[in-house]
Amino acid sequence: MKFRFLVGLMVLWSVGVQAKFVQSGMELVDTIPSGTSLSTPDLRDAVSVWCSEFDKAKSAIDIAQFYVSGEPNTTNGPLQKVIQHLREAGERGVKIRFLMDQHGLRISDKKTIEELKTIPNLTFKLIDYNKIGGGIIHAKYFVIDGGKSAYMGSQNFDWRSLKHIHETGLLVTNTTIAREMQAIFEVDWMNQSRVQQGQPPVVLNTKTVLADESQPDYLVASPNAFNPPGVGDSQSELPRLLAKAKHEVKIMVMTYAPLSYSTHRPRPYYPIIDTAIRAAAQRGVKIELMVSSWNTGKPDIDYLKSLQVLPNIQIKVVTFPQAKEGFIPYARVLHSKTMEIDHKIAWVGTSNWEGGYMDNSRNLEMVMQNGAMANRIAELHQQLWDSQYAKPLEVDKDYPTPHPGSEK
Structure with a gap:
């Protein structure tokens, strides 16, 4: 089976076709930090997918983002x-139509925003x-031609x-x-105007x-109060899935x-996800949780350590080396938001797993009750889990306060 998979990839490469992983109208897409040993030859990267989708658009492209930032000096x-x-x-x-959160202005590249505004037929709006x-x-996320296709992710x-x-x-x-x-x-475009x-x-x-x-694949979102018909609440769905x-x-x-x-x-207590994870571990479910090196500040690290000491829970912290070009602020980090359950259920979303994301902020999460997609998400997880970049969380270690915006 593995041999046939590799042969298939070689054929695709030889004819210049990029491999895809598609299940029931969902194509898994990823970005791997350059210069690492990680590899996903069966997955397309976001740049290829975004450009291809924009090229296919016939009437409309609607984009929602927290902020925008172009690469300097190139x-x-x-x-x-x-x-x-x-x-x-x-x-x-x-x-x-390009909808961006007003609070994203402080971390956005103003030059890129102005560049977007010069695009013909583009309307740019800030939403508070x-x-x-x-x-x-x-x-x-973005949507093409009123819903013929769409993209969502981290x-x-x-x-x-x-x-x-x-x-x-x-x-x-x-x-x-x-x-x-x-x-x-x-809904958000309308409420921006209001x-x-x-x-x-x-x-x-x-x-x-x-x-x-009952649906094989379904979308959930937050906040619940502003979800249109047919879209379930992500804050309630995550613990429901963990309970399964x-x-x-x-x-x-x-x-x-x-x-x-x-x-x-002090930051408000938000136990919803944590309670569901602890309950799963208590009934014997094996849990592997990977977080980024940006998650090691106090008090977050203390909560992670309290999970690590529990039976059936393993936690690893992911640290990527600097790029060959040198230090890049707010980069070289694990930013994916995925979950796999029992090789049956896959979750890909836009939320970090803290309060404020699935209760107050606009986020989207996709649930796929598809064994093949769940297995591929598990493989993506396992590759990073087994890599040199993921290290077990040490309960006795005094972790440094992260400084993602500087070399400190």
């Missing part, structure tokens, strides 16, 4: 390539999502996310789900909407803590 970086394909779409008459859900637009509209960060996403050709993503965009005009946002749900788990686990759960996420990311001190 005109041919990965994001510049993406923007060029977006420009070509606008030039041929495709209507483009804090006035809507109490958080931010943290989702990273990649920000940032050159580093396309070259120097471990990221995972999905190209969605399941039109039912792509249309639901379109509906989410329309907030800008001083009007209250339109609340769509006053009670928690549970996901329809019988044998194993493999998780990759940038940051994990039973606390909210609020600037208020």
Whole structure:
């Protein structure tokens, strides 16, 4: 089986065709930090997928992002390539809407924002999502032609996310789900206008909407109050899935803590995910949790250590070496948000596993009840887990405070 898989890849390479991993209208897409020993030859990278999708667009491209950042001192970086394909779409008459969170301005590259605004047929809007859900637009997604296809994942509209960060996403050709993503965009686009005009946002749900788990693949999102019909609540769905686990759960996420990311001190307690993980471990489920080196500050590291000492839980911290070009701020990090359960269920999302993401902020998560996709997510996890970059969390170690924006 493995031999036939390798032969198939060799044939694809020989004819210049890039391999894909597709299951039931979901294509798994990743970004591997350059210069590492990690390899995923059967997966397309985000740059290739984004450019291809923009090239296919006939009438509309709708994009939602937290921030944007182009590579300095170059005109041919990965994001510049993406923007060029977006420009070509606008030039041929495709209507483009770009929605960015206002709080992302402080970390955005102003030059790139101005470049986006020069694209023909592109409308750029800032949204203060804090006035809507109490958080931010943290989702990273786009929709093509009203829902013919869509993309969601951990990649920000940032050159580093396309070259120097471990990221995972999905190209969605399941039109039912792509249309639901379109509906989410329309809700936020509408509420942006209402907030800008001083009007209250339109609340769509006053009670928690549970996901329809009878579907093989389904989208969940947050915040629940602003999800359109057909889209379940991600905050309730994650513990529901963890409660189903019988044998194993493999998780990759940038940051994990039973606390909210609020600037208020002490940070509000957020036990929903943590309680579900502890309950799974207590009933014998083997859990592997990988977090980034940005997760080692206090008090987060203390909560991670309290998990590590429990039976059936193993935690590893991922640290990538600096790029050959030298230190790059806010890069070289694990940023994927994935989960695999019992080789049956796969989860790919945009949320970190802390409070503030699945309760107050706009995020999207995809659940795929597909064994082949679950196995491929597990393999992606295992490759990093077994690599030189992932080290077991040491309970007795005094971890340094992370400084992702500097070389300290």
